Amino acid sequence: MAKSNEPIWWSLFAAGGVVAALFTPALILITGLLLPFLDQGYTIPGLDGVKHGRIHAIVGSAWGRTFLFVVIALSLFHWAHRFRYTLVDLGLKGASRLLAVLCYGSAIVGTVVAAWVLWF
């Protein structure tokens, strides 16, 4: 039987599924909805407003960077695997290999960009 690197992609997909499920809803809520609303002057009970110092401290800390890196990178690999097979299921079976290169390649580029944004 031909050697396959499928288990690597599948493991990244599964790990990405877990972190995307646990962490992305709260992240989207915070950066995409709550921060813009607070910025507009809306008051949300229990929340004090945009705290720039807090955001800087989190993004500057080793644990904050590691957390964000893991969530972003694994979520991208999760997308790559699902999207590849969605396109295959939609009839692009013949292009399966090319799709794999494009999807996993994008996730790898995204991972490198994430490391660069967070540490350099």
Add this chain to the structure above:
Amino acid sequence: MRKPFVREMPATWWLTRRAYFYFMLRELTSVFIAAYCVVLLVFLWKVRHHGQEGVSDFIDTLTSPGWFAFHFLALVAAMYHAVTWFNLTPKVLVLRIGEERVPGWLIAGANYVLWIIVSLLMIWLVLG
């Protein structure tokens, strides 16, 4: 050997049954999650290199109706992914305590509890 027979499958097969349609929706949630990751990376880049003013400007941009709609849809997609993922874990993960199999609802329930705690903790850390 003869060429194997492959039945033609129209690209719209997922519209023929409700279950297929929900399957396709679930698969497409990952597109929203990945797109959000790109937006998050831009945000992080602003935080790291543009100072408070740059971050404020970026958050200002996100208050437009288009960005609000995007983040609202992304949140719905991410939550749909989370719910389908947590509901699948008991089918993938079989836990036993002694002879007894841990019931599926308990494994899924533990995921939901963890999800809520983690989300509240994150909101509190950034905004509380």
